[in-house]
Amino acid sequence: xxxxxxxxxxxxxxxxxxxxxxxxxxxxxxxxxxxxxxxxxxxxxxxxxxxxxxxxxxxxxxxxxxxxxxxxxxxxxxxxxxxxxxxxxxxxxxxxxxxxxxxxxxxxxxxxxxxxxxxxxxxxxxxxxxxxxxxxxxxxxxxxxxxxxxxxxxxxxxxxxxxxxxxxxxxxxxxxxxxxxxxxxxxxxxxxxxxxxxxxxxxxxxxxxxxxxxxxxxxxxxxxxxxxxxxxxxxxxxxxxxxxxxxxxxx
Amino acid sequence: xxxxxxxxxxxxxxxxxxxxxxxxxxxxxxxxxxxxxxxxxxxxxxxxxxxxxxxxxxxxxxxxxxxxxxxxxxxxxxxxxxxxxxxxxxxxxxxxxxxxxxxxxxxxxxxxxxxxxxxxxxxxxxxxxxxxxxxxxxxxxxxxxxxxxxxxxxxxxxxxxxxxxxx
Numbered sequence: 181x182x183x184x185x186x187x188x189x190x191x192x193x194x195x196x197x198x199x200x201x202x203x204x205x206x207x208x209x210x211x212x213x214x215x216x217x218x219x220x221x222x223x224x225x226x227x228x229x230x231x232x233x234x235x236x237x238x239x240x241x242x243x244x245x246x247x248x249x250x251x252x253x254x255x256x257x258x259x260x261x262x263x264x265x266x267x268x269x270x271x272x273x274x275x276x277x278x279x280x281x282x283x284x285x286x287x288x289x290x291x292x293x294x295x296x297x298x299x300x301x302x303x304x305x306x307x308x309x310x311x312x313x314x315x316x317x318x319x320x321x322x323x324x325x326x327x328x329x330x331x332x333x334x335x336x337x338x339x340x341x342x343x344x345x346x347x348x349x350x351x352x353x354x355x356x357x358x359x360x361x362x363x364x365x366x367x368x369x370x371x372x373x374x375x376x377x378x379x380x381x382x383x384x385x386x387x388x389x390x391x392x393x394x395x396x397x398x399x400x401x402x403x404x405x406x407x408x409x410x411x412x413x414x415x416x417x418x419x420x421x422x423x424x425x426x427x428x429x430x431x
Numbered sequence: 432x433x434x435x436x437x438x439x440x441x442x443x444x445x446x447x448x449x450x451x452x453x454x455x456x457x458x459x460x461x462x463x464x465x466x467x468x469x470x471x472x473x474x475x476x477x478x479x480x481x482x483x484x485x486x487x488x489x490x491x492x493x494x495x496x497x498x499x500x501x502x503x504x505x506x507x508x509x510x511x512x513x514x515x516x517x518x519x520x521x522x523x524x525x526x527x528x529x530x531x532x533x534x535x536x537x538x539x540x541x542x543x544x545x546x547x548x549x550x551x552x553x554x555x556x557x558x559x560x561x562x563x564x565x566x567x568x569x570x571x572x573x574x575x576x577x578x579x580x581x582x583x584x585x586x587x588x589x590x591x592x593x594x595x596x597x598x
Contacts, residue, residue, distance in 0.1 A: 226572035226582065233574040240489020244518075311488055311521040314598050318573055 197304045198249045199265075200361030203404055204294075204305075205245030206266035209256060210412075211287060212238035213419050214274055223277055230322060231280070237315040244308050257423035261406075261413050268403040269351035271412040275344065278330055278337070282344035284323035285381065290355045292316045293373050294365065301364040324381050331385025342387050349390035354401030438473055446471040448503050449481050455495035456577050459538045462496060466526025469517055478511035479504055484522045486598070487578040524579075524597050536561050541568075541583065541594040558594050560585035568592075 193201070215235035222228040246252040269287060274280045295316055298309035330341040356371040382389050422429065449471050450463025462468050462483075469482035481500055485493045497514040504512045524543035527535075532542035539561045557566045565587035573596065575582040581596040 226574070229576070229582075230572055230574035233578050236489040236491070236578055237487055238489070240485070240487060244488060307518040307521075308488070311485075311518050314521065314523075315487055318596075322573055 193248045193304070194361075196361035196363075198361070200305070200359050201245045201248040202255075203265040203359050204362070205242045205249065205255075206264050207270050207287070207291075208238040208245065209242035210264070210266045210415070211270040211283075212236075212242060213415060214270070214283075215280070217274055218280065227277075234284070234319050234322065237312070237319065241308065241312050248304070253423070257420045261408055261416055263406060264403075264408065264412075264416075265406065266403050267351070267354050268401060268409055269348065269355065271403065271408055271415065272348060272351060273411050273415075275347075276340055278340040278344040279348065281323055281326045281330065282341070282348050284319065285327050285345075285378065286348060286352050286355075288316055288320040288323050289374055289377050290352075290370075292320050293370050293377075294362075297365050297370065298362065303364065305362070327381050327387075328385045331382070331387040338386065341385065345382060345387060346390045351401065354403060357401065357404060359404065442471060442473050442479075445473070445479055445504060445507065445509070448507055449500045452496065452499045452503055455492045455499070457535070457538075457540070459534045460527075460531045462500070464528045464531030464534065466528065466531070467496070467522060468500075474511075474513075477509055478513075479509045480513045480515060482515050482517045484517050486522050488518075490578055492577075522598070524595060527595070535595055539592055540580070541592060543595045543597045558583060560588060560590065561592055562590045563588040 212235040215231045215238070218231045219228055222231055242256075243252050246255045249255060267287075269283060272279070272283060292313065295309040295313040298305045299313050327341065327345075330337040332338070333341075355374070356367050358365070358367050379389055446468070447463075450461055450468050452462045454460055454462060454465050457465070465486070467484050467486065469484050470480075471482075472480045474480055481504070483493065483496060483500070493516065500514055501512045525545060527543065535542045541558050541561050544558070558568050559566050560568050560583075563585060565585055567586040568583050569586055571582040571584050571591065573581045575593050579595055579598065580593040582591060583594045584591045
């Protein structure tokens, strides 16, 4: 990857800013990779294109964020699993289409509110957030429309969508753990906005809001501390294989 | 450096040249018409810096745009060309010029609606079919052949078409 020169040089990034850039950048990178896995497998051609486009937006965000930390290629391809700081939610496998949509619903709603806040405050992420928030509005709309369509669709699609929102629910509590370096974010209020938006979509889709604690001891969520779930290692192996096997390879 | 009238005229010329580069994915419009060339500055004789803003954060065309700008300015005697990526203020479809919109429509791509770029994703009302002019069109997908377009179909003439979606 060779990007045009970025005005921000990695050497000038404060450690706290770099920590936040790594967390948010890894979220975008990992989700982008999973969405890319749908290419050639999506249920309809329009969805191939939609998921690939969303993946591309996320990859663009990841590149800018990781460039604040260091060399984007080294960070993406040469880090070990424990050095990644993404949420466990985004590393969950694609599953069936309903799972991918539930993951998109939970994450794009989170990203929309988070970037909206970051764009409002004057900090190292203002410029990126102001740009990305407009792209994320389309991702969120895409996820909401599909949640409604599948939830309020056939018996089979309803059942699968319900199963997906239930299974991924326990990974959502982690999103509201404060991210080091992203100050000025009112996390409890972010969680409240997220919860009421997601509740409205899920109810509108004739689905039942999952129950149970999301951030209690049994609930998942230590991705920000570098602890990841089983499938993440396999995803990384695939993502990093080419770069590690052929150092310096270019197209 | 202190700018003399001659240098300022050269800078204008370079700005015009950088802006005249066709968009790699929508070659019917130029980068100036797309509104992505933010500034062109002479740093020293034969050294120039260009500010380029991406339409979408992940737009892969940015690299082709940078290369094309570098080439056209090199050909105009600039030994040293730097293309910087700038994000602020974020690009919006409102930055596309009237001429750019006209050319998009002429090429079968429905131009973005003006002023619709901010706030929630706009409603799907009245995007005009670039083929027959009907306003009776429907959304097929919010994502299409490139990041910046949505796919629609005209109910009247049944032709599918791309719509440069508001951002």
